[in-house]
Amino acid sequence: MRPTRLLSLAAVGALGLTACxxxxxxxxxxxxxxxxDDVLVAAVSAxxxxxxxxxxxxxxxxxxxxxxxxxxxVPNPDDLTMEPSLATDWEISxxxxxxxxxxxxxxxxxxGTEFDAADVVYSFNRIIDEELQNAYRFENVESVEAVxxxxxxxxxxQPTPNLPALIGGFKGTAIIPEGAAEEYDxxxxxxxxxxxxxxxxxxxxxxxxxxxxxxxxxxxxxxVEFRYITEPAAALTALENGEVQxxxxxxxxxxEALQGNEDVQLESIPxxxxxxMSMNFARPPFDNPLVRQAIATxxxxxxxxEAARFGAAQAxxxxxxxxxxxxxxxxxxxxxxxxxxxxxxxxxVELPIDMGLMVTDEFPETVTAAQxxxxxxxxxxxxxxxxxxxxxxxxxxxAQGDFDAFMLGWLGNLDPFDYYHSQHIxxxxxxxxxxxxxxVDQLLQAASSETDPDTRKDLYDQAIEMIVDDVSYLYLYNxxxxxxxxxxxxxxxxxxxxxxxxxxxxxx
Amino acid sequence: MFGLVHLVPGDxxxxxxxxxxxxxxxxxxRERSGLDQPLVEQFFTWFGRALTGDLGVSFRSGETVTxxxxxxxxxxxxxxxxxxxxALLIAIPLGTxxxxxxxxxxxxxxxxxxxxxxxxxxxxxxxxLILVFAGTLGWLPSGGYVPISEDPGAWLQRLxxxxxxxxxxxxxxxxxxxxxxxxxxLGSDHVRTAQAKGLGTRxxxxxxxxxxxxxxxxxxxxVQLAYLLSGVVVVEIxxxxxxxxxxxxxxxxxxxxxxxxxxxxLFAVVFLVxxxxxxxxxxxxxxxxxx
Numbered sequence: 001m002r003p004t005r006l007l008s009l010a011a012v013g014a015l016g017l018t019a020c021x022x023x024x025x026x027x028x029x030x031x032x033x034x035x036x037d038d039v040l041v042a043a044v045s046a047x048x049x050x051x052x053x054x055x056x057x058x059x060x061x062x063x064x065x066x067x068x069x070x071x072x073x074v075p076n077p078d079d080l081t082m083e084p085s086l087a088t089d090w091e092i093s094x095x096x097x098x099x100x101x102x103x104x105x106x107x108x109x110x111x112g113t114e115f116d117a118a119d120v121v122y123s124f125n126r127i128i129d130e131e132l133q134n135a136y137r138f139e140n141v142e143s144v145e146a147v148x149x150x151x152x153x154x155x156x157x158q159p160t161p162n163l164p165a166l167i168g169g170f171k172g173t174a175i176i177p178e179g180a181a182e183e184y185d186x187x188x189x190x191x192x193x194x195x196x197x198x199x200x201x202x203x204x205x206x207x208x209x210x211x212x213x214x215x216x217x218x219x220x221x222x223x224v225e226f227r228y229i230t231e232p233a234a235a236l237t238a239l240e241n242g243e244v245q246x247x248x249x250x251x252x253x254x255x256e257a258l259q260g261n262e263d264v265q266l267e268s269i270p271x272x273x274x275x276x277m278s279m280n281f282a283r284p285p286f287d288n289p290l291v292r293q294a295i296a297t298x299x300x301x302x303x304x305x306e307a308a309r310f311g312a313a314q315a316x317x318x319x320x321x322x323x324x325x326x327x328x329x330x331x332x333x334x335x336x337x338x339x340x341x342x343x344x345x346x347x348x349v350e351l352p353i354d355m356g357l358m359v360t361d362e363f364p365e366t367v368t369a370a371q372x373x374x375x376x377x378x379x380x381x382x383x384x385x386x387x388x389x390x391x392x393x394x395x396x397x398x399a400q401g402d403f404d405a406f407m408l409g410w411l412g413n414l415d416p417f418d419y420y421h422s423q424h425i426x427x428x429x430x431x432x433x434x435x436x437x438x439x440v441d442q443l444l445q446a447a448s449s450e451t452d453p454d455t456r457k458d459l460y461d462q463a464i465e466m467i468v469d470d471v472s473y474l475y476l477y478n479x480x481x482x483x484x485x486x487x488x489x490x491x492x493x494x495x496x497x498x499x500x501x502x503x504x505x506x507x508x
Numbered sequence: 509m510f511g512l513v514h515l516v517p518g519d520x521x522x523x524x525x526x527x528x529x530x531x532x533x534x535x536x537x538r539e540r541s542g543l544d545q546p547l548v549e550q551f552f553t554w555f556g557r558a559l560t561g562d563l564g565v566s567f568r569s570g571e572t573v574t575x576x577x578x579x580x581x582x583x584x585x586x587x588x589x590x591x592x593x594x595a596l597l598i599a600i601p602l603g604t605x606x607x608x609x610x611x612x613x614x615x616x617x618x619x620x621x622x623x624x625x626x627x628x629x630x631x632x633x634x635x636x637l638i639l640v641f642a643g644t645l646g647w648l649p650s651g652g653y654v655p656i657s658e659d660p661g662a663w664l665q666r667l668x669x670x671x672x673x674x675x676x677x678x679x680x681x682x683x684x685x686x687x688x689x690x691x692x693x694l695g696s697d698h699v700r701t702a703q704a705k706g707l708g709t710r711x712x713x714x715x716x717x718x719x720x721x722x723x724x725x726x727x728x729x730x731v732q733l734a735y736l737l738s739g740v741v742v743v744e745i746x747x748x749x750x751x752x753x754x755x756x757x758x759x760x761x762x763x764x765x766x767x768x769x770x771x772x773x774l775f776a777v778v779f780l781v782x783x784x785x786x787x788x789x790x791x792x793x794x795x796x797x798x799x
Binding site: 049228429 | 516517518519520522523524525526527528529530531532533535536537568569570571579580583631634635638639642643646649650651652653745746747748750754755758761762763
């Protein structure tokens with residue numbers, strides 16, 4: 001990523017110094033003292049902000065929490081369909097309004113208490129009553145009740161076919177023991193039912209230990225140490241020289257160089273994330289559908305994808321990646337500057353058009369993509385001003401509608417509802433662009449409560465064609481998940497939802 | 509300072525919640541973190557508590573600001589003092605040699621080295637060191653921090669590279685001050701008088717040149733130390749060094765006002781204390797100031 005050249009004189013001096021003090025010893029890989037035998041050291045790029053699963057929204061926290069807590073149901077590692085976890089099975093009433101979950105027996109929390117229905121009721125009600133981060137996932141939930149210690153009943157206000165994804169898609173809806181929020185400081189302590197217990201966390205690393213009484217069988221590893229290494233060159237060096245055995249801090253431009261490296265096992269698979277651009281429907285000339293279509297026609301998605309992700313992504317004109325049951329093959333735009341120019345002419349809008357494209361350095365790939373987009377729009381008479389701001393400012397301006405256009409991504413999507421609903425329905429909480437199409441509203445509304453998968457897919461297929469034609473979002477690509485680990489590490493599955501699970505991992 | 513921190517655009521509540529949340533969740537968190545109160549009221553609440561040593565609780569982590577700072581203070585102190593040591597080990601010999609033989613080959617080499625140290629980006633130097641010493645040679649770990657109480661060997665191994673990078677940068681700055689203040693002292697009347705009296709070169713140098721040149725050296729070292737103590741963000745990130753710079757950066761990014769205010773307060777105190785120490789050292793070095 002960065003060039004290597006000569007060393008300063010002083011560095012050569014230090015070389016002599018270390019040669020004396022180091023005395024030929026090998027570098028210890030245990031690091032912070034906690035690393036004993038059978039401890040996997042994972043290099044992650046940032047420190048978790050805190051460990052309360054119901055409060056945090058930070059990915060670094062969930063990398064850890066994924067291994068500590070459980071949910072009622074959980075996405076299968078391969079195709080992300082929901083499968084049993086703390087619930088062994090579930091039934092849905094005829095009207096689709098009552099879901100009955102049968103709970104697993106013989107599960108204990110890390111503090112030794114037995115898991116039962118009261119814990120589920122407590123956990124879900126905590127999220128709902130205190131309006132915590134994931135309260136929106138329980139929007140349709142009228143009540144959560146314990147029928148008996150092994151049975152929980154969730155009553156809904158309308159059929160919600162994606163309920164499993166809502167309550168089990170990630171560890172933000174984890175089950176904590178009844179009363180845990182009062183008994184423990186959940187920001188620093190964790191009491192889950194997962195394969196590992198949270199032992200300690202400081203400004204350098206977070207340490208987990210195997211939970212011997214884990215219901216799925218004690219993990220092979222003795223523990224996991226998450227070490228925060230922000231600089232990718234340092235993370236990869238640490239992986240190569242054996243200080244760490246796993247990392248997700250792999251910039252896409254490194255993939256090619258790493259593929260031939262014998263010290264590193266690299267995998268890159270399609271994710272469930274998508275990156276897009278959106279224009280402000282309240283600001284002329286972007287309120288004009290022909291202008292938006294002209295822009296969608298002028299942009300060469302393949303070129304944008306290549307520049308932003310070095311090929312570690314698939315260009316897509318809709319949100320859902322290829323291979324998913326709900327994916328649509330609708331792709332009406334073909335990169336064509338001439339056709340784009342004609343559309344602009346038809347629109348009658350005066351040229352050149354000035355467009356501010358807001359991106360954030362929090363996600364550097366948006367900055368690169370925006371530069372490519374700017375160069376592609378310039379020939380058709382659109383002058384793009386790429387505005388790179390920090391994420392805090394970006395979010396503020398998005399919320400205030402203070403933009404011509406912006407770029408961002410939606411990550412960790414499981415259900416088509418996650419991909420499309422709140423982003424495109426009139427007045428939706430994430431419909432910052434101000435899109436409104438009554439037909440789309442109807443389709444999205446119907447799809448959100450349709451229980452038959454085929455009918456549901458058909459409804460979403462119709463909706464997405466209109467969304468794409470109206471250019472509510474200008475979809476760009478689905479990026480890959482890229483991770484690397486030590487050769488010989490076994491039992492690890494790289495997942496499209498970026499969940500990091502070390503339960504079955506064995507060290508080389 | 510309080511006003512300035514809050515004036516920066518960006519909403520900590522929105523940042524904490526990410527992209528998927530409901531309006532009710534937003535309102536509830538805003539209320540819990542006290543951000544729905546008028547700014548003036550927030551200031552007096554904060555100020556009142558700060559007087560008693562309570563700097564509040566981080567929005568981001570839910571931990572107290574004092575504990576977050578305390579957790580990172582040892583790493584910052586370690587790196588700052590180690591860097592100053594490296595800097596002085598570079599600056600004093602290099603500056604002295606070039607002052608004694610101005611415009612000689614030695615002087616020119618010293619100038620090139622100090623120019624190099626000032627102009628080379630520290631992240632670049634850091635990454636080169638990692639690639640060479642941790643990657644190619646495999647002599648040192650690529651980064652991290654281990655407290656000296658836990659394992660002195662591992663502590664030193666991890667300290668070497670970051671201390672070298674910050675030390676070279678600071679040392680280059682200090683070298684130039686040493687050189688110019690030495691040159692000035694060498695050219696002054698009282699040195700000529702001392703030489704005329706027939707004093708030996710060594711005596712002239714130790715008692716008449718060095719002592720006079722020490723004053724600016726102490727000042728610039730104090731400034732460099734204060735700078736290092738307020739955290740060296742880039743080097744901390746490159747070497748995964750859990751110092752105050754990273755904490756302050758995270759606080760800025762998350763608009764975590766309590767942590768940011770706590771950090772700025774601490775940096776202000778550090779500057780005051782170091783200035784005081786520098787002033788006291790002045791009087792020790794130069795008897796004229798005592799009067």
